[in-house]
Amino acid sequence: MKVLLLRIAHARSGDKGDTANVGVIARREEYYPFLRTELTAKRVKAHFAGIVEGPVERFELPNLWALNFLLHDALGGGGTLSLKNDAQGKTLSSAMLRMEVDIPPTIILPDEGHV
Amino acid sequence: MDCIRIASGQGFWGDLLTAPVDQLTKGPIDYLVMDYLAEVTMSILQKQKKKDPALGYARDLIPLMEQILPLLSARNVKVVTNAGGVNPLACRDAIFDVARRIGISPLKIGVVRGDDILGQLEELALAGVLLDSMETGDKLATVIDRVSSANVYFGAAPIAEALARGADIVITGRTTDTGLTLAPMIHEFGWRSDEWDKLAAGTVAGHVLECGGQASGGNFAADWRAVPDLAHIGFPIAEASPDGSVVITKHKGTGGLVSQQTIKEQLLYEIGDPTTYITPDCIADFTTIRLADDGPDRVRLSGIKGRPATDSYKVSMSYLDGYTAHATLTYAWPDAVEKAEAADRILRTRLADLGLRFDEIRTELLGVNSCHGPLAPRPDIVGEVVLRIGVRGREKGAVERFGKEIAPLILTGPPGVTGFAGGRPKPSEVVAYWPALIPKSALRPNVIMEEQ
Structure with a gap:
């Protein structure tokens, strides 16, 4: 079943120069394996087409049921150089949660994620 | 030595002014740590110091000190802060002035x-x-002739030295945010400089505390509706133990929330490779962090592993790199989006006709795409939209002239436009950021003690 990532994960993003980081955290331990298989660096790069100019790196934090993504060249230069309203990439976390992921319906709690 | 309670009082310069006072009055703490410095702050402070040699530090600290100095001495709480900016001695003298005036000695x-x-x-x-x-x-x-600030990130060691020499307050310039929290642990528990796991644990605690309320329910994405009473949010407190385990909590009766989810979001904030979180004190491995519930609004962090520190400090430099200006205009229904886009085309044509050159012109529609860009679906009908146009260029004159082309759009562009109060947009300097490494052997932190 395809669901919005928002239903099974939460996220926070921030900046380091022109690179944004997005931490994606599974809402339950059972969801984490699906984050690992569904959210490949390649798919995330494709999702952010038109926003992220550079490569996407992915790191795993299984203890926290989380993945960390580095989105390079994503902030229009970063810092005070950037002309973007969201120059620090604060809302790229929720942009990430617009992704669709494939997950068996049997393991999703019906009220998860307020969607 | 039992556990010590280290409280976050400010996550950045401009943070909630009541937070440090709440940390002191709403429950017991041993240390109050306050982070005031962002990358761009150092450049602003250098500019202020150039105009007045007695400035160049976070001035918010001084009225705060006037308010809390009596509490600090009554409750035996020590303060660690990087409010010193580029003039920590002037910051110290301003605090001494206040102390003299209100009779703290x-x-x-x-x-x-x-x-x-x-x-x-x-x-x-x-x-x-x-x-x-x-x-x-x-x-x-x-860029060296345009550099406007250059600061080395020191770690916890010089702060711990100042505490060991009896400081009630430690003022630093550029210090890692995490070092502010780690230093009291090194001082109180006598951790050696090669106890990497413990130093990493203190560093992780520092990372949790360094953004203030963002660890205790602020900016919480998992379930923001579930966070009680954000109006009276309690900032995070680290209860640190000599063995390197840490409980993150907040004062009872305050608003906000400390849960594994709030802590996870903050742990992932602004990190790179989680196995290699580099500070001057150690390398912390965030993949080793174990979280456990420890009662209401209490989360225990344990199992944290560290590795030896590198032989470099990070240097943060800023340099001036041209000018920017921004303009906004609000377009109302009907056809709000189409009218905003038409106005943008008209403006760009006029700028080109004038022969003005910019490194970048960026157009965003607030309410439509300024956050999620092409990922946001284009709405069929909106009540209104804000057209936001920014330019960046080397020539101040061109950026200034851009500012004069905005108001004419009101009477010579599409209809239904408002929200242009505030006068012509003015150019502001671009402060670009230059990160570098410097061998630790090239310089030494210097701790100066003074009693009054």
């Missing part, structure tokens, strides 16, 4: 100096310290 303040290397760049270059950009590899020589 004795007061011992430790100042960490040596991080400001703006005046030593050429000397360092002659000594073979090149400070090339660690992001692009570019030579510092390409």
Whole structure:
């Protein structure tokens, strides 16, 4: 079943120069394996087409049921150089949660994620 | 030594002014740590110091000190802060002035100096310290005549030294945010400089505390509706133990929330490779962190592993790199989006007709796409939209002229436009950021103690 990532994960993003980081955290331990298989660096790069100019790196934090993504060249230069309203990439976390992921319906709690 | 309670009082310069007072009055704490410095702050402070040699530090600290100095001495709470900016001695003297005025004595303040290397760049270059950009590899020589601030990130060690020498308050310039929290642990527990796991644990605690309320329910994405009473949010507190385990909590009766989810979101904030979180004190491995519930609004962090520190400090430099200006206009229904886009085309045509050159012109529609860009679906009908146009360029004159082309759109562009109060947009300087590494052997932090 395809669901919005928002239903099974939460996220926070921030900046380091022109690179944004997005931490994606599974809402339950059972969801984490699906984050690992569904959210490949390649798919995330494709999702952010038109926003992220550079490569996407992915790191795993299984203890926290989380993945960390580095989105390079994503902030229009970063810092005070950037002309973007969201120059620090604060809302790229929720942009990430617009992704669709494939997950068996049997393991999703019906009220998860307020969607 | 039992556990000590280290409280976050400010996550950035401009944070909630009541937070440090709440931390002191709503429950027991041993240390109040306050982070005031962002990258761009150092450049602003250098500018202020140039105008007035008695400035160049986070001035918010002084009225705060007037308010809390009596509480600090009554409750035996020590303060660690990087509010010193580029003039920590002036910051110290301003605190002493306040203390004299309100009759707080004795007061011992430790100042960490040596991080400001703006005046030593050429000397360092002659000594073979090149400070090339660690992001692009570019030579510092390409921007050195435009550098407006240059500061080394020191770690916890000099702060711990100041505490060991009896400081009631420690004022630093550029210090890692995490070092502010780690230093009291090193001091109280006598951790050695090669106890990497413990130093990593203190560093992780520092990372949780460094953004204030963002660890205790602020900006919480998992379930923001479930966070009680954000109006009275309690900032996070680290209860640190000598063995390196840490409980993150907040004062009872305050608003906000401390849960595994709020802590996870903050742990992932602004990190890179989680196995290699580098500070001057150690390398912390965030993949080793174990979280456990420890009662209401209490989360225990344990199992944290660290590795030896590197032999470099990070240097943060800023340099002036042209000018920007922004303009906004609001377009109302009907056809709000189409009218905003038409106005943008008209403006760009006029700028081109004038022969003005910019490095970038960026157009965003607030309410439509300024956050999620092409990922946001284009709405069929909106009540209104804000057209936001920014320009960046080397020539101040061109950026200034852009500002004069906005108001004419009101009477010579599409209809239904408002929201242009505030006058012509003015150029502001672009402060670009130049990160570099410097060998630890090239300089030493210097701790100065003074009692009054």
